[in-house]
Amino acid sequence: MTYQALTPETLADYLRGVPALQTLLGDLDALDIVEVGDGNLNLVYFVSSRSQPGRSLVIKQALPYLRLVGEGWPLTRHRADREANALLQFGALCPQHVPAVFHADSAQSLIAMQHLRDHIILRKGLMEGLTYPNLAEHLSTYLAQTLFHGSDLYLSAAAKKQAVAAATNTELCKITEDLIFTDPFEDNPTNAYNPALPRAAIARVHQPEVRLAAAQMKWAFMNRAETLLHGDLHTGSVMVNPTDTYVIDPEFAYYGPIGFDVGLLLANLLTAYLSQDWHRVQAGQDPAPVQAWLLGQVAAVWDGFADKFTALWAAHDAASATSFMGSARDEASQRLFREAFMQQVFHDALGFAGCELVRRTLGLAKVAEIAGIPDEAARALIEVRTLRLAEALLLGRDDFQFISEVIDLAQECRTLTL
Numbered sequence: 001m002t003y004q005a006l007t008p009e010t011l012a013d014y015l016r017g018v019p020a021l022q023t024l025l026g027d028l029d030a031l032d033i034v035e036v037g038d039g040n041l042n043l044v045y046f047v048s049s050r051s052q053p054g055r056s057l058v059i060k061q062a063l064p065y066l067r068l069v070g071e072g073w074p075l076t077r078h079r080a081d082r083e084a085n086a087l088l089q090f091g092a093l094c095p096q097h098v099p100a101v102f103h104a105d106s107a108q109s110l111i112a113m114q115h116l117r118d119h120i121i122l123r124k125g126l127m128e129g130l131t132y133p134n135l136a137e138h139l140s141t142y143l144a145q146t147l148f149h150g151s152d153l154y155l156s157a158a159a160k161k162q163a164v165a166a167a168t169n170t171e172l173c174k175i176t177e178d179l180i181f182t183d184p185f186e187d188n189p190t191n192a193y194n195p196a197l198p199r200a201a202i203a204r205v206h207q208p209e210v211r212l213a214a215a216q217m218k219w220a221f222m223n224r225a226e227t228l229l230h231g232d233l234h235t236g237s238v239m240v241n242p243t244d245t246y247v248i249d250p251e252f253a254y255y256g257p258i259g260f261d262v263g264l265l266l267a268n269l270l271t272a273y274l275s276q277d278w279h280r281v282q283a284g285q286d287p288a289p290v291q292a293w294l295l296g297q298v299a300a301v302w303d304g305f306a307d308k309f310t311a312l313w314a315a316h317d318a319a320s321a322t323s324f325m326g327s328a329r330d331e332a333s334q335r336l337f338r339e340a341f342m343q344q345v346f347h348d349a350l351g352f353a354g355c356e357l358v359r360r361t362l363g364l365a366k367v368a369e370i371a372g373i374p375d376e377a378a379r380a381l382i383e384v385r386t387l388r389l390a391e392a393l394l395l396g397r398d399d400f401q402f403i404s405e406v407i408d409l410a411q412e413c414r415t416l417t418l
């Protein structure tokens with residue numbers, strides 16, 4: 001069948017043609033179908049049985065253009081294949097944190113997946129000041145499992161090279177290259193500035209030293225095919241409830257530097273942290289407890305990821321005839337390599353976090369916790385703090401040794417005034 005963007009009516013017909021989905025949903029004559037896509041790129045439908053509550057699934061279909069901008073920004077539907085493959089690969093590694101895929105149809109650029117019924121988008125929960133006891137534990141597991149198993153530390157050299165070739169995602173990478181690494185660092189028409197944000201604050205991240213750092217991170221993103229990344233791991237790509245954590249929407253998946261997913265996630269926890277000074281005060285609450293929790297999550301995500309990644313690596317080497325370093329069981333060299341490797345990932349993550357913080361403040365795609373602050377002056381204050389944190393991370397990324405230093409820096413930036 002040729003590609004057709006589905007409507008609720010044509011979707012019902014489509015479901016009739018897929019026995020596996022019929023089995024999941026039961027009576028196809030009594031379905032509720034609602035389009036819920038709040039995203040930028042795709043159609044997302046919730047499909048649920050009226051007669052058998054609890055039977056439901058999500059259908060996600062790629063559109064041949066960028067929804068955020070409209071039909072004037074064409075985009076191939078190739079990304080649905082990238083997303084389906086990534087969901088399957090990541091789901092095999094940590095099924096407890098990735099929605100199950102029931103059906104994938106390349107011709108229709110469509111995926112049927114597990115409906116996360118009583119979960120909300122993490123960014124929304126954080127804006128409401130909610131905390132999640134298992135968040136860092138779950139996200140660090142997800143990061144370690146996915147980022148380790150896609151790399152040369154685990155795969156054979158041949159398998160990894162094939163995986164790199166199969167993961168090409170040119171158009172979505174181009175969006176990242178432009179919107180994260182390039183446009184926000186110059187006065188580009190895709191940017192949008194808060195009128196109350198002092199020009200001097202913008203000029204600081206357009207200085208040559210900062211632009212150099214952003215260009216170096218862009219180069220790393222484009223050239224260091226280390227592992228299969230999620231590629232868009234912000235808090236809008238995480239769904240949570242008090243007990244579970246799921247990572248959705250890996251349509252930007254491709255082979256890139258390990259620190260990229262980690263850095264984006266840390267940056268979005270930091271915007272959640274800085275923006276509490278408006279959101280909690282607005283709700284008549286003390287921001288201190290949730291801010292302390294958020295900084296704790298930043299530390300626990302990094303430390304948990306580093307520990308789990310290293311443990312997976314050591315266990316894999318111990319169980320194999322040969323390791324990345326060769327067959328000599330030279331523990332001292334292995335330990336040195338692992339330590340230097342994790343330090344490099346840390347520095348990369350901080351550089352990528354810096355780029356993400358700038359783009360979420362000045363670029364085309366902002367974050368609701370900052371962009372949604374209606375008072376321009378109050379928003380500018382949070383933006384100035386975010387930009388200063390970004391600048392310090394970008395310029396100083398190689399000087400940080402421990403995540404506690406990043407926490408101290410974030411706390412300092414939080415006290416800056418306009």
Ligand code: ADP
Pocket residue numbers: 036037038039040041042043044058060099113114115116117121236237248249251
């Ligand atoms: P896009 O790629 O267009 O941004 P997303 O994959 O982020 O689309 O999905 C858009 C929205 O649909 C999400 O923010 C979430 O609210 C909802 N959604 C997506 N997948 C699921 C799912 N498996 N279960 C429940 N809700 C989902």
Ligand code: MG
Pocket residue numbers: 039040041249251
């Ligand atoms: Mg998306």
